[in-house]
Amino acid sequence: MNRFSDRSGPIRLGMVGGGTGAFIGGVHRIAARLDGHYQLVAGALSATPEKAAASGAELGLDPARVYSDFTEMAEREAQLADGIEAVSIVTPNHVHFAAAREFLKRGIHVICDKPLTAGMDDARKLLAAAESSEALFILTHNYTGYPMVRQARAMIAAGDLGSIRVVQVEYPQDWLAETPASDNKQAAWRTDPAQSGIGGSVGDIGTHAYNLLRFVTGLETESLAADLHSFVPGRTLDDNAHVLLRFQGGARGMLWCSQVAVGQENGVRLRVYGDKGGLEWFQENPNRLWVSELGGPLRRITRNGPGASGDANRVSRIPAGHPEGFLEAFGTIYTEAAQAIRAARDGQAAPDAVIFPTVHDGMEGMAFIDACVRSSKRDAAWVNLS
Structure with a gap:
């Protein structure tokens, strides 16, 4: 056995x-x-x-x-x-x-x-x-597990926004706004190149923002220009990054991540604008998706509420109005992985509806970090992703 x-x-x-x-x-x-x-x-x-x-x-x-x-x-x-x-x-x-x-x-x-x-x-x-x-290899980009993120992805794939023109994504925090206490182990390894790697904030939270952008829009990045900076004296890795993005097909984007934005906690925010409409999602109020149509009023779609898609409802656990958040989104990644693992037990592929980040998404994230570092070293020159 x-x-x-x-x-x-x-x-x-x-x-x-x-x-x-x-x-x-x-x-x-x-x-x-x-x-x-x-x-x-x-x-x-x-x-x-x-x-x-x-x-x-x-x-x-x-x-x-x-x-x-x-x-x-x-x-x-x-x-x-x-x-x-x-x-x-x-x-x-x-x-x-x-x-x-x-x-x-x-x-x-x-x-x-x-x-x-x-x-x-x-x-x-x-x-x-x-x-x-x-x-199987599963990477825990947990923001892809939110129901309203799945809703946004489905709407864009269905063409509800038309041709995508502009994408803005940000992830500001303030927990590294000053030199941390010596016993703060999280801060110690995340600001140490030997343990964290080539990117500071751009690797720690910038990859989350970039993965969210890619997951929702499906846009393929053509090139980027990045300005990485360390504001806290003595810090080797970046604690703030501004990144301009050019996508295949002509869309343009901007990504900001910071761990020195005083007053910010985990302010993940995504805005996507096409020629027919736009949408906005904010992680600190994750059960709502704001959608606009050209010439029409702004409307709100709520998790498990009227207008929510099957893609969103499939990963919702409780009725509308009861908030689901970070832990549930993380749990969704584990549950999607479980369905794939159970299928593998039987020698089968995972059901088509099952979605989780893979090693290939991880490689995209690493290529993003690498390109940001290369660009910043060249005074924010435009570079292609490797």
Whole structure:
């Protein structure tokens, strides 16, 4: 009997990273539990054995399935009859490639936090590893899980806005507006090139904004001009970025991301304008989509409300008026992945309606970061995406 023989019950999940005190690990665990598709059974939650053991105990894991090394975890879990079927990788960026490779080559599905890797070389290697594996690779660009984002995507695909002319997307925060406290581990690794990679704010949140733009509009980027800047003294990586975008077919775009915009929390906002109409979505009020038609009044579409599409309603859980937010959107990515994993159990492809970010979306994000860095070094010159 192998670990895929039992096709019933929850998907057996492992986790790399996400030990005690790790914000994103907790988010992934909530998302995995939300719709009841997964059971966390193993983890390499920290590279420090003592912390790994303590984190495992806190989560109620069997001590025999708590590891301090992800390679050991991959090797042993692949041999167990009830070993993990999928693994969540929630480490700093520089670990993504090495960890994902160990599970992919053993046929274990990977659900990985963004961005794909810390640099382009590792991204290309991870792409090759994912394409040569029978396992699925899911990247958690969770903003694609919001019902009203799915609504916007469906409306644009249906031609409701006509030919797209202008796209504006932004993601401002203020949590890095000053030098963080020395014990702020999140800030420490996200501002460290050795762990975060080639991009600062543009890699951390700019990739979310770019992925959202691409997911909703389907536009293909032709070239960009980026001005990356570090405002906080002594900071190596950018904490603010302004990016101009040119798309195939003639549309134009602008992306702004900042982690020094005082007063901003997680202000993801998308505006799309075509020759027939426009739309706007704001993540801090995510259950509403504002739509305008040329010569007509502004109208509001609400999640699971009148006018909401089947694409949006399929990923809505509760009636209109009860808010769904960040955790539910994250949960949608896990649920979409679960449907694909369950199909893979039976040797089938995922249903056509199932959508989740893949390794190819990750490569697009890495190409975006790389192009932004190259452009900024040339005084915001226009560059093509590699």
